[in-house]
Amino acid sequence: MLSEQQLTMAFNLPYVVNPAATAILTTVLAVLLFLYYLFRKPKTSLRPPPEAGGAWPVIGHLHLLAGSQPPHITLANMADKYGPIFTIRMGVHRALIVSSWEIAKECFTTNDKAFANRPKAVALEHMAYNYAMFGFSPYGPYWRQLRKIVTLELLSNHRLQMLCHVRQEEVKTAIRDIYQKWNNNNNNNNRVEVDMKKWFGDLTLNVALRMIVGKRYVEEENDEQCKRAIRKFFKLTGTFVLGDAIPYLRCLDLGGYERDMKRTGNELDQMLEKWLEEHKRIKRDSGGGICNRKDDDRKDFMGVMLSILDGPEEISSYDADTIIKSTCLPWIWLVSKLLAASSGIRASATLRWPPPATEESEHPLTKIKGAIGQVAAIAKCASGEVVSRPRRQLMVAGAFLRQRCLAAQAKENADLEGGVPTDGLILHHLFTDGVTNCGNTVQEEFVDHLEVAKIEELDDQIGLGVVLEAPCGPTNQVDEEIETFEAATQVEESQESDVVQTFVEKTTNYEDAEKELYFSCSPIPLCSVIEEEGEVVGSQLRDEQADKIQGDELEISTNSIGYNLLPFGSKQAARWANGSEGTLKHVHGDFLMGDFETKSAAQPLIASLQEIETSFAQVGTKTNQGISVLLHGTIEIQLEKPTIESIIFEDLAVKPPILVGQLVDSLRRVQQELDENVGRERQVRESDVKNLIYLQAVIKETLRLYPAGPLLAPRESSEDCTVGGYQIPAGTRLLVNASKLHRDPNVWSDPLEFRPERFLTTHKDVEVGGQNFEMIPFGTGRRICPGISFSLQVLQLALASLLHGFEVTTLFDEPIDMRETVGLSNLLASSLDVLVTPRLPTEAY
Numbered sequence: 001m002l003s004e005q006q007l008t009m010a011f012n013l014p015y016v017v018n019p020a021a022t023a024i025l026t027t028v029l030a031v032l033l034f035l036y037y038l039f040r041k042p043k044t045s046l047r048p049p050p051e052a053g054g055a056w057p058v059i060g061h062l063h064l065l066a067g068s069q070p071p072h073i074t075l076a077n078m079a080d081k082y083g084p085i086f087t088i089r090m091g092v093h094r095a096l097i098v099s100s101w102e103i104a105k106e107c108f109t110t111n112d113k114a115f116a117n118r119p120k121a122v123a124l125e126h127m128a129y130n131y132a133m134f135g136f137s138p139y140g141p142y143w144r145q146l147r148k149i150v151t152l153e154l155l156s157n158h159r160l161q162m163l164c165h166v167r168q169e170e171v172k173t174a175i176r177d178i179y180q181k182w183n184n185n186n187n188n189n190n191r192v193e194v195d196m197k198k199w200f201g202d203l204t205l206n207v208a209l210r211m212i213v214g215k216r217y218v219e220e221e222n223d224e225q226c227k228r229a230i231r232k233f234f235k236l237t238g239t240f241v242l243g244d245a246i247p248y249l250r251c252l253d254l255g256g257y258e259r260d261m262k263r264t265g266n267e268l269d270q271m272l273e274k275w276l277e278e279h280k281r282i283k284r285d286s287g288g289g290i291c292n293r294k295d296d297d298r299k300d301f302m303g304v305m306l307s308i309l310d311g312p313e314e315i316s317s318y319d320a321d322t323i324i325k326s327t328c329l330p331w332i333w334l335v336s337k338l339l340a341a342s343s344g345i346r347a348s349a350t351l352r353w354p355p356p357a358t359e360e361s362e363h364p365l366t367k368i369k370g371a372i373g374q375v376a377a378i379a380k381c382a383s384g385e386v387v388s389r390p391r392r393q394l395m396v397a398g399a400f401l402r403q404r405c406l407a408a409q410a411k412e413n414a415d416l417e418g419g420v421p422t423d424g425l426i427l428h429h430l431f432t433d434g435v436t437n438c439g440n441t442v443q444e445e446f447v448d449h450l451e452v453a454k455i456e457e458l459d460d461q462i463g464l465g466v467v468l469e470a471p472c473g474p475t476n477q478v479d480e481e482i483e484t485f486e487a488a489t490q491v492e493e494s495q496e497s498d499v500v501q502t503f504v505e506k507t508t509n510y511e512d513a514e515k516e517l518y519f520s521c522s523p524i525p526l527c528s529v530i531e532e533e534g535e536v537v538g539s540q541l542r543d544e545q546a547d548k549i550q551g552d553e554l555e556i557s558t559n560s561i562g563y564n565l566l567p568f569g570s571k572q573a574a575r576w577a578n579g580s581e582g583t584l585k586h587v588h589g590d591f592l593m594g595d596f597e598t599k600s601a602a603q604p605l606i607a608s609l610q611e612i613e614t615s616f617a618q619v620g621t622k623t624n625q626g627i628s629v630l631l632h633g634t635i636e637i638q639l640e641k642p643t644i645e646s647i648i649f650e651d652l653a654v655k656p657p658i659l660v661g662q663l664v665d666s667l668r669r670v671q672q673e674l675d676e677n678v679g680r681e682r683q684v685r686e687s688d689v690k691n692l693i694y695l696q697a698v699i700k701e702t703l704r705l706y707p708a709g710p711l712l713a714p715r716e717s718s719e720d721c722t723v724g725g726y727q728i729p730a731g732t733r734l735l736v737n738a739s740k741l742h743r744d745p746n747v748w749s750d751p752l753e754f755r756p757e758r759f760l761t762t763h764k765d766v767e768v769g770g771q772n773f774e775m776i777p778f779g780t781g782r783r784i785c786p787g788i789s790f791s792l793q794v795l796q797l798a799l800a801s802l803l804h805g806f807e808v809t810t811l812f813d814e815p816i817d818m819r820e821t822v823g824l825s826n827l828l829a830s831s832l833d834v835l836v837t838p839r840l841p842t843e844a845y
């Protein structure tokens with residue numbers, strides 16, 4: 001044990017050591033202390049960003065993103081609630097959702113390096129050569145080297161200029177294809193039908209393939225196999241795999257996606273391997289000539305890559321062959337982006353709708369009217385005269401609507417003196433066949449309005465009145481209805497939509513097919529009951545039975561979303577079809593498989609509904625009362641929220657009518673510009689595009705409203721950082737909702753309107769190259785898309801050539817179905833058939 005003296009000596013060490021040493025020691029300690037304070041990590045008092053509500057254990061918010069609605073729309077709705085920066089959980093991963101340009105700027109400038117990684121995904125292992133595809137590879141030397149090769153050798157202005165002939169030839173061929181089709185089938189009022197989605201798809205794929213491997217898509221021997229692999233690739237790159245979100249479930253491979261990905265990856269590899277072998281053979285045969293770097297400037301990308309990586313060298317453990325294949329493959333994938341961008345453009349080129357009165361565009365009522373316009377569109381399809389594409393659901397929706405109106409009528413007959421509300425929105429439905437069938441003479445009163453495709457304000461006294469167009473379909477002509485339905489089914493059978501297939505299968509498998517068809521397509525099943533039973537049922541409904549039918553029994557019509565596929569598989573429906581009274585309630589109240597499907601199909605509309613509700617609030621109508629509907633000018637029904645959802649179900653994605661008036665103008669203006677700059681004697685050349693200022697503005701406006709990758713490509717933070725004053729830990733995924741920030745009302749006046757002029761006036765300095773954070777369709781920062789110039793060249797030339805060469809309209813001058821697929825790129829969900837008429841002399845084609 002130490003004595004007291006020893007202890008004192010020990011603690012009085014300075015007294016026993018050299019004073020110079022003490023001074024040095026003190027100085028060193030002071031410096032170290034200073035450095036520590038300078039570089040120590042500040043103890044942060046920052047909070048994490050808010051987390052969106054609605055998370056479930058384990059899966060987090062995934063269930064919210066898994067609906068039929070594209071994730072960017074769901075996330076945009078969440079941003080309205082939680083603000084421009086919030087987080088969600090995608091299984092075990094946390095994702096930061098950014099919806100404002102200011103915060104996006106912070107992510108891609110101050111924190112760009114921190115967010116320079118891309119997250120891992122099962123698909124990339126199997127279909128992107130295990131991250132050798134540099135667009136998906138982690139930030140680091142391999143990515144840097146490959147990015148340099150691609151930007152300098154493949155996508156440089158010089159190289160793109162050298163390959164200009166490929167774009168021109170392919171666009172010309174595609175235009176000639178349409179012209180020849182018109183020439184061969186010119187029996188439809190001088191117009192021919194073209195599936196634009198396919199047209200643009202084939203065009204962009206041909207351009208891409210020729211530039212990559214010098215081949216045309218249609219020339220491939222294993223054309224079908226090649227197409228299938230590419231189709232699968234597009235689909236699988238956008239597929240959600242549970243193993244990505246919850247890695248410990250990966251081994252289960254739920255849904256078998258991983259197996260599919262492996263298979264597709266192999267198929268694609270075989271395709272690329274074959275092309276690579278061909279290139280190597282040509283190189284050998286020509287003694288290195290054709291693939292020699294100093295050789296032909298016009299050689300394809302595979303040739304260029306082969307001459308750059310012509311030894312057995314490896315970069316970051318990937319061999320040369322893998323690198324070449326993985327650098328060429330993304331082009332095929334990227335075609336989907338071009339296709340997506342062209343979706344919006346095709347739509348802009350073809351939409352039709354009566355333009356709204358400009359002075360109304362600011363008014364909240366415009367939104368309501370827009371929604372009502374949707375109802376009119378549904379009714380129009382349901383009338384049986386317009387059944388062109390997979391519109392059958394609309395038809396059924398219309399059927400449902402009428403049925404509901406009739407139910408309402410029956411109800412109201414019970415207390416017919418219901419009167420007109422003084423505080424509600426009143427819609428006059430002109431479903432005339434319903435009226436006729438029920439023997440209601442009010443029809444004549446409104447028949448004059450049938451041609452009126454517009455919305456009118458009525459008497460102030462009765463609140464806001466709106467007249468809907470509802471063209472009259474065949475009245476109670478069952479055979480005709482069946483025919484219409486069968487025609488629709490045939491059309492739909494040729495489509496690839498799963499929903500439609502399911503629908504068709506269900507319909508055709510049903511025991512009593514004819515009845516099923518009848519009830520599926522009949523616009524007015526309830527009315528048919530009335531008709532079948534003659535006046536008895538009708539009058540029962542209206543008079544004696546009124547008491548029974550009123551109240552709760554009919555209220556159910558407002559309680560379930562979308563039972564418009566009512567008759568499927570329902571025994572009650574069959575009973576009801578036979579006219580048994582009293583079954584109405586059961587039919588309406590039953591759970592039907594159709595409900596389930598329809599409900600998910602209706603999801604997108606819920607967002608629009610919220611908008612409508614907001615508008616109601618703005619005009620002072622109580623939203624919780626829904627809308628008062630005045631049928632036939634006398635009967636009023638209250639439509640509650642679920643009912644409205646059902647009624648306008650299906651068509652949210654048909655953008656509100658406000659868009660369209662301007663689109664028509666824009667289209668004309670593009671054509672005028674083309675005529676002035678190119679004339680009508682020849683086709684457009686790439687060299688013309690620089691003079692087509694308005695066309696460029698149209699493309700920018702399209703990329704603003706419909707960015708091809710609405711959530712950009714995900715990034716992941718490799719270190720802790722601070723965004724928007726919040727602490728973001730390493731390993732957080734970053735999803736920037738470009739679609740949402742492109743519609744920021746603080747930046748863009750009337751953000752939902754299609755107004756290319758803004759890029760010639762108020763926003764004339766805004767470019768898409770990543771300098772302006774208000775508009776970043778190609779991303780920004782160090783991982784910005786390197787394909788911007790190439791994409792713009794293809795889009796501009798293709799659109800200019802199409803609009804210069806043809807007048808383009810939709811089949812029935814109906815609005816375009818702008819719903820998007822749920823996938824990596826923002827593709828239109830359905831095909832887009834348009835009618836085209838040549839506008840140049842024959843020699844020009």
Ligand code: HEM
Binds near residue numbers: 338707712715779781
């Ligand atoms: C309209 C068409 C296109 C759009 C809208 C688009 C958009 C984008 C976006 C948003 C990103 C993510 C940028 C970021 O993380 O900040 C991206 C990345 C990328 N794009 Fe594009 N792209 C298009 C066409 C193309 C084409 C045609 C090519 C190839 C020729 C291409 C090549 C790439 C590559 C390689 C990356 C990954 C870059 C990296 O991670 O370093 N893109 N693109």
